[in-house]
Amino acid sequence: MSVSPERSLSENGRHDSSNGAHADVNIHSMIEWLNRSLPHLNLPSDASEEKLRAYLIDGTVLCNILDKLCPGLVEMRGNSEPGPENIRKFLAAMDEIALPRFVLADIQEGYMEPVLQCLGTLKTHFEFTGGKESIREHLRRRWNLPKVEFSEGITNSLVYTATCDENPAINGDERQQDSFENKYGSSLDDSISSESAALAHDAAHKLSEMFQQKQGSYADLSDSNILELMKSNGFDQNASTRTLFSLVNRILEENIERKNGHVHHMALILKKVVQVIEHRVSTQAVNLKDLNNLYEVHLGKCQSRIKVLETLAAGTTEEIQALLSKLQQIKIEKTKIEKKKKLEEQELLRTKQEKIHSDIENSTLKHELEIAKTAHEEHCLLLQMRAEETKVQLEKKLMEFKCFLTESKERVKELESFSESKYQRWKSKEGTYKSFIDYQSRALQELRGASDFLKHEILKTKRSYAEEFNFLGVKLKGLVDAAANYHSVLAENRRLYNEVQDLKGNIRVYCRIRPFLPGQSKKRTTVEYIGENGELVISNPSKQGKDSHRLFKFDKVFGPAATQEEVFLDTQPLIRSVLDGYNVCIFAYGQTGSGKTYTMSGPNITSQEDWGVNYRALHDLFQISQHRKNSISYEVGVQMVEIYNEQVRDLLSSDGPHKRYPSCLFFSILLFVLGYIFHDWRFNSIAFLD
Numbered sequence: 144m145s146v147s148p149e150r151s152l153s154e155n156g157r158h159d160s161s162n163g164a165h166a167d168v169n170i171h172s173m174i175e176w177l178n179r180s181l182p183h184l185n186l187p188s189d190a191s192e193e194k195l196r197a198y199l200i201d202g203t204v205l206c207n208i209l210d211k212l213c214p215g216l217v218e219m220r221g222n223s224e225p226g227p228e229n230i231r232k233f234l235a236a237m238d239e240i241a242l243p244r245f246v247l248a249d250i251q252e253g254y255m256e257p258v259l260q261c262l263g264t265l266k267t268h269f270e271f272t273g274g275k276e277s278i279r280e281h282l283r284r285r286w287n288l289p290k291v292e293f294s295e296g297i298t299n300s301l302v303y304t305a306t307c308d309e310n311p312a313i314n315g316d317e318r319q320q321d322s323f324e325n326k327y328g329s330s331l332d333d334s335i336s337s338e339s340a341a342l343a344h345d346a347a348h349k350l351s352e353m354f355q356q357k358q359g360s361y362a363d364l365s366d367s368n369i370l371e372l373m374k375s376n377g378f379d380q381n382a383s384t385r386t387l388f389s390l391v392n393r394i395l396e397e398n399i400e401r402k403n404g405h406v407h408h409m410a411l412i413l414k415k416v417v418q419v420i421e422h423r424v425s426t427q428a429v430n431l432k433d434l435n436n437l438y439e440v441h442l443g444k445c446q447s448r449i450k451v452l453e454t455l456a457a458g459t460t461e462e463i464q465a466l467l468s469k470l471q472q473i474k475i476e477k478t479k480i481e482k483k484k485k486l487e488e489q490e491l492l493r494t495k496q497e498k499i500h501s502d503i504e505n506s507t508l509k510h511e512l513e514i515a516k517t518a519h520e521e522h523c524l525l526l527q528m529r530a531e532e533t534k535v536q537l538e539k540k541l542m543e544f545k546c547f548l549t550e551s552k553e554r555v556k557e558l559e560s561f562s563e564s565k566y567q568r569w570k571s572k573e574g575t576y577k578s579f580i581d582y583q584s585r586a587l588q589e590l591r592g593a594s595d596f597l598k599h600e601i602l603k604t605k606r607s608y609a610e611e612f613n614f615l616g617v618k619l620k621g622l623v624d625a626a627a628n629y630h631s632v633l634a635e636n637r638r639l640y641n642e643v644q645d646l647k648g649n650i651r652v653y654c655r656i657r658p659f660l661p662g663q664s665k666k667r668t669t670v671e672y673i674g675e676n677g678e679l680v681i682s683n684p685s686k687q688g689k690d691s692h693r694l695f696k697f698d699k700v701f702g703p704a705a706t707q708e709e710v711f712l713d714t715q716p717l718i719r720s721v722l723d724g725y726n727v728c729i730f731a732y733g734q735t736g737s738g739k740t741y742t743m744s745g746p747n748i749t750s751q752e753d754w755g756v757n758y759r760a761l762h763d764l765f766q767i768s769q770h771r772k773n774s775i776s777y778e779v780g781v782q783m784v785e786i787y788n789e790q791v792r793d794l795l796s797s798d799g800p801h802k803r804y805p806s807c808l809f810f811s812i813l814l815f816v817l818g819y820i821f822h823d824w825r826f827n828s829i830a831f832l833d
């Protein structure tokens with residue numbers, strides 16, 4: 144017998160990830176379920192698949208969870224080591240309860256998807272059944288078997304499981320194979336005749352016809368009809384597997400389409416169908432076992448025959464040839480038997496897979512139906528709530544629209560009255576603007592007239608201006624002539640003025656009497672008389688008689704009370720003749736301390752009142768030249784010399800010793816008029832006597 148590898152066997156047996164909801168098993172919800180079921184596990188909630196695999200790889204957790212869900216299903220005692228053996232126990236138990244599972248290689252190689260799907264199926268199944276119940280009760284309830292019958296059937300399975308556990312040397316593949324052999328038999332029985340097969344086919348056909356004659360649809364069956372059907376011979380062991388499964392498929396398709404009411408009834412029918420399948424599988428397993436035993440006996444016989452033939456090998460060649468041909472026939476028969484057995488095994492395996500698939504689909508359908516029902520109820524409630532909310536909102540909006548309509552009507556009335564008043568206002572404004580425009584037009588006409596008048600006036604003024612300009616030109620010419628005459632008259636005046644000065648005398652002698660200085664006795668004065676005409680009488684007490692008095696005659700005598708200005712006024716005309724080209728010389732003469740410097744310069748030049756003849760003369764000359772600057776340009780030069788001990792010294796020279804006490808001072812002024820130098824000198828002097 145060829146042994147199928149565990150992986151390929153399980154690949155057929157496990158639920159394909161593309162077929163159902165178990166493909167989307169969430170690892171986090173799975174961890175949460177494991178922690179909830181086994182509180183001591185403390186699996187991290189964010190554990191990865193690899194971490195979960197580390198927890199599950201020794202099989203202890205898997206066995207514990209199954210033991211908790213279905214006590215007694217897994218053999219928890221024994222001396223088996225953690226690891227593959229525990230996982231094999233778990234997988235065997237999954238086979239017992241006919242739920243899809245993974246293979247050992249999956250978890251060992253880190254292929255966790257089938258492992259998670261297996262756990263997801265386990266979780267869904269036991270959550271659905273409410274959890275804690277014994278394996279016997281679970282299986283009895285699962286297949287809806289009577290208690291006694293079920294106990295007998297399941298005892299064999301449990302005994303088989305215990306036997307396998309006691310022999311850990313057997314590998315997973317062998318054990319899997321043994322499991323099938325123990326449960327379903329190891330060989331085909333030749334006694335299964337073609338007659339019984341034909342009978343089964345007829346019975347199934349009758350069952351199908353009975354269904355179809357009674358109703359057009361399975362979902363439309365009433366309770367009484369369903370019970371009748373279930374009690375009828377339609378569900379006996381003669382119905383073909385193909386017919387039963389087509390029946391299941393049709394029911395499922397209809398349920399998927401309708402998804403309401405009759406799911407429960409259909410589920411009862413499905414259970415019945417599955418029971419029949421189960422019974423048939425069990426029968427086939429027994430038949431297979433008997434067949435296998437027969438095969439073993441036959442094989443033993445063949446081997447003994449081979450040995451006999453071998454002993455006869457020394458015989459004739461013809462006998463050997465005959466024996467060999469017989470041996471060949473036996474081998475061919477053996478091959479045929481093996482092929483038949485293999486086909487029967489495949490049929491068994493397929494039947495089991497179909498049964499598992501039907502169970503899963505059944506549970507899934509129930510679950511989906513519950514979810515759909517709940518969702519539908521929730522949806523109805525939600526729609527009802529929304530309808531009520533919408534109604535309230537619509538009523539509210541209706542009220543708002545009514546208010547808005549009333550407000551709009553009032554607003555229209557207001558706008559109409561407002562537009563009427565505005566129209567009246569605009570009308571009155573239009574009249575005002577018209578009168579204003581008329582007024583402006585008239586004003587514009589007046590302005591145009593005024594403008595024309597102004598133009599005429601400007602032309603007239605222009606003409607008179609030209610006439611006046613010509614008249615002024617004539618007048619200006621007269622003035623130019625008069626100016627020319629003025630200069631000639633002025634020259635004539637100057638000439639006459641200088642002639643007067645000449646008549647007065649070119650040399651003039653003035654006498655100034657200094658007052659007593661502080662500390663000098665006023666009783667000792669020798670001045671007896673000062674006359675108006677320049678007469679001065681001096682007394683001489685040291686002489687007697689006629690010589691005791693002496694009379695002096697000057698151009699003018701200034702007494703001790705005479706001011707600086709009075710002294711200058713008498714010399715001013717002479718100084719001014721300089722501007723007419725005459726040379727002037729002022730000569731101060733007297734003994735030390737008689738007052739020469741005082742008279743010529745002044746005691747304090749910062750005060751204009753104290754200025755002497757020099758400063759006043761220059762100031763007067765500069766003022767006059769300033770007045771005449773438009774007609775005459777003057778250039779003024781000054782020379783100041785000292786005669787002391789018959790030595791003449793230039794007092795304005797920077798080199799040469801300055802004499803502190805000169806006996807006489809000259810102050811001459813040189814005048815240059817427009818580049819003409821007048822060589823005609825006039826010399827005037829003032830003599831100061833003590």
Ligand SMILES: Nc1ncnc2c1ncn2[C@@H]1O[C@H](COP(=O)(O)OP(=O)(O)OP(=O)(O)O)[C@@H](O)[C@H]1O
Binds near residue numbers: 658703733735736806
């Ligand atoms: N008219 C006057 N009124 C008042 N004080 C005067 C007058 N004249 C001269 N004095 C005073 O007399 C003193 C001598 O005068 P000042 O120096 O002018 O004499 P001076 O002739 O220049 O002497 P010197 O030849 O030594 O230079 C000065 O103190 C001066 O103030």
